[in-house]
Amino acid sequence: MSAASSAHPASITSCPDGPLIVRGELALFDDQGEAVMPNRRTFALCRCGASAIRPFCDGSHKLVGFRTTPPPRTAAVTFDEPAPSTLNAE
Amino acid sequence: MDVPSARGEVTEILIARLTAGERAPLDDLAATTTAALAASDDVLTDDDLQLALFLMYELHYGGLDGVADTWEWDPRLLAVRERIEREFEAALRRAVSQPRATRDVSEALFALVTDDDGPSLSAFVERDATAEQVREILACRTIYTLKEADPHSWAIPRLHGRAKSALVEIQADEYGGGRPERLHATIFAAALRGAGLDDRYGAYADHVPATVYTSMNLMSLFGLHRRLRGAIVGHLAAYEMTSSLPCRAYATGLRRLGFGDDVTDYFDEHVEADAVHEQLAARDLAGSLADDEPEIANDILFGAAACLAIDGRLWGGLRERFEVGESALRKPLP
Ligand code: FES
Numbered sequence: 340m341s342a343a344s345s346a347h348p349a350s351i352t353s354c355p356d357g358p359l360i361v362r363g364e365l366a367l368f369d370d371q372g373e374a375v376m377p378n379r380r381t382f383a384l385c386r387c388g389a390s391a392i393r394p395f396c397d398g399s400h401k402l403v404g405f406r407t408t409p410p411p412r413t414a415a416v417t418f419d420e421p422a423p424s425t426l427n428a429e
Numbered sequence: 430m431d432v433p434s435a436r437g438e439v440t441e442i443l444i445a446r447l448t449a450g451e452r453a454p455l456d457d458l459a460a461t462t463t464a465a466l467a468a469s470d471d472v473l474t475d476d477d478l479q480l481a482l483f484l485m486y487e488l489h490y491g492g493l494d495g496v497a498d499t500w501e502w503d504p505r506l507l508a509v510r511e512r513i514e515r516e517f518e519a520a521l522r523r524a525v526s527q528p529r530a531t532r533d534v535s536e537a538l539f540a541l542v543t544d545d546d547g548p549s550l551s552a553f554v555e556r557d558a559t560a561e562q563v564r565e566i567l568a569c570r571t572i573y574t575l576k577e578a579d580p581h582s583w584a585i586p587r588l589h590g591r592a593k594s595a596l597v598e599i600q601a602d603e604y605g606g607g608r609p610e611r612l613h614a615t616i617f618a619a620a621l622r623g624a625g626l627d628d629r630y631g632a633y634a635d636h637v638p639a640t641v642y643t644s645m646n647l648m649s650l651f652g653l654h655r656r657l658r659g660a661i662v663g664h665l666a667a668y669e670m671t672s673s674l675p676c677r678a679y680a681t682g683l684r685r686l687g688f689g690d691d692v693t694d695y696f697d698e699h700v701e702a703d704a705v706h707e708q709l710a711a712r713d714l715a716g717s718l719a720d721d722e723p724e725i726a727n728d729i730l731f732g733a734a735a736c737l738a739i740d741g742r743l744w745g746g747l748r749e750r751f752e753v754g755e756s757a758l759r760k761p762l763p
Contacts, residue, residue: 358704383704396704397677399674416730
């Protein structure tokens with residue numbers, strides 16, 4: 340098992356407006372040089388600075404409006420009728 | 430699970446026939462179901478019809494105690510199920526506006542969840558809920574969370590390549606990554622016990638409102654039909670994308686009320702896990718699926734919008750009851 344997984348080098352993928360997704364085996368250390376053990380095989384590192392569970396992402400980047408690219412000028416989604424609020428309004 | 434109590438004519442006949450042994454006659458069930466569908470004010474909140482659909486779907490999951498396993502593929506029962514499903518899906522399509530991506534599906538998913546501003550139960554739990562209200566919420570969560578991730582797993586053999594790989598990556602984490610004690614359903618069972626609740630599947634089947642079954646049935650409908658594989662993927666994406674911040678609020682509220690680590694562990698785990706799953710689900714899963722099968726891109730967005738609408742209705746409904754000082758359950762917890 341470990342021979343197979345170490346055959347794949349670790350990878351880091353950046354998510355637009357979000358964290359860095361880390362896959363593969365690598366050692367992680369905190370500010371004090373203490374080893375940090377991720378709780379899962381694939382984990383997300385905060386890069387917005389707002390997470391309460393740093394170095395991991397907790398979704399706070401959405402609350403603080405973290406952007407890695409300028410926001411697009413037009414809406415990303417449109418809706419057919421009926422209006423999206425009808426269900427909640429009941 | 431134990432067979433729950435009937436909630437109307439359809440479930441009365443359904444339960445009687447299922448527990449009567451294999452291949453009991455079903456003619457009266459079909460006729461009663463057709464009449465109940467015609468008479469129902471709203472299939473999405475109908476206690477009798479949603480429980481009936483849930484029980485028929487449950488035959489594909491853990492099964493019902495005292496009910497023969499062969500009912501799962503009984504064509505007469507499947508025909509009744511199909512009648513309810515058809516009306517269920519039609520009601521969903523009337524209630525949920527079809528979103529369309531203007532650029533790409535993952536960007537549209539992020540916009541959908543950002544714009545979702547239904548009443549937040551997690552914010553209520555964080556600041557205002559009582560311990561008894563939290564116990565009611567946990568009881569309402571048992572129907573899905575004690576089999577967390579299972580309905581989305583139906584999609585695995587229906588996907589290919591990058592989308593399949595992403596779904597398995599998410600589900601492996603949901604199922605504990607090889608550590609049975611970290612199965613999310615198992616962590617939730619520990620939370621239930623820590624809160625003084627029963628962790629057997631279906632223990633609160635008679636307590637929970639119809640909307641709990643609607644939420645579960647939505648996932649089973651999407652998950653069990655290959656035609657709707659886009660919708661179950663979109664559902665998972667929306668679910669994961671609206672989980673980490675609310676779970677943090679839940680954990681804070683539970684600590685405020687003095688619940689122990691055994692109860693908060695489930696929510697703490699989801700803060701971290703779902704911040705990862707959100708990215709994998711929106712980009713590697715839904716984004717790849719939309720690239721590979723552009724003809725189902727709108728189904729992905731419909732599944733996401735349906736998740737937000739139906740779960741918004743469920744959890745917003747609980748909050749409304751709590752705010753006027755009422756129980757959200759059909760009968761008090763023991
Ligand atoms: S990048 Fe997600 S919380 Fe910072």
